[in-house]
Amino acid sequence: MKNIVWHPNKVTRNDREKIKNQKGCVLWFTGLSGSGKSTIANELEYELNKMRYHTYLLDGDNIRHGLIKNLGFSDLDRKENIRRISEVAKLFVDAGIITITAFISPFIEDREKAREIIGTKNFIEVFVDTPLEVCIQRDPKGLYKKALNGEIKNFTGIDSPYERPLSPEIIIDTKKYDIISSVSLIIDYLKNKKYLDFR
Structure with a gap:
């Protein structure tokens, strides 16, 4: 970008990782609504925190209260949603944080773009494979019922x-x-x- 120059930091990612005894990475949870992404992601962060690792969980619904509150659910908005999250996650990785994201992120192209932004070495795709019929049966937020009744458009699945x-x-x-x-x-x-205890 014209007239904008990257300013290097004196403290490096490696410096940050050493004091945490971990490597920054992104665990990118993907799956249908109701598949269990957020539940597993929350439990994972809880267990890693008990083990004294530095983590942060970026949950799809929570992020929509701030960073992406101006976006809807069109294909274009979904792409921008994933782009913004990827850029934020990339910063967390540079900070040496084990970053956990829980987003439906339904399109392969967008998840591959996230991998590209964050870096292949830092990106761990976690597919929570739950059949659609099970997700519909669970329907913890009542969203499938609304979608099936035509009250919600562009609903994944x-x-x-x-x-x-x-x-x-x-x-x-x-x-x-x-x-x-x-x-x-x-x-x-x-x-x-070797993302944990790597020294």
């Missing part, structure tokens, strides 16, 4: 598509894993990939 990840780093099959085992699976992944 009803009149707007959800594109399943092609090769996510982690798949949580909620028919096989409960909340606790899902969290354990993710923490094991972080340990094996």
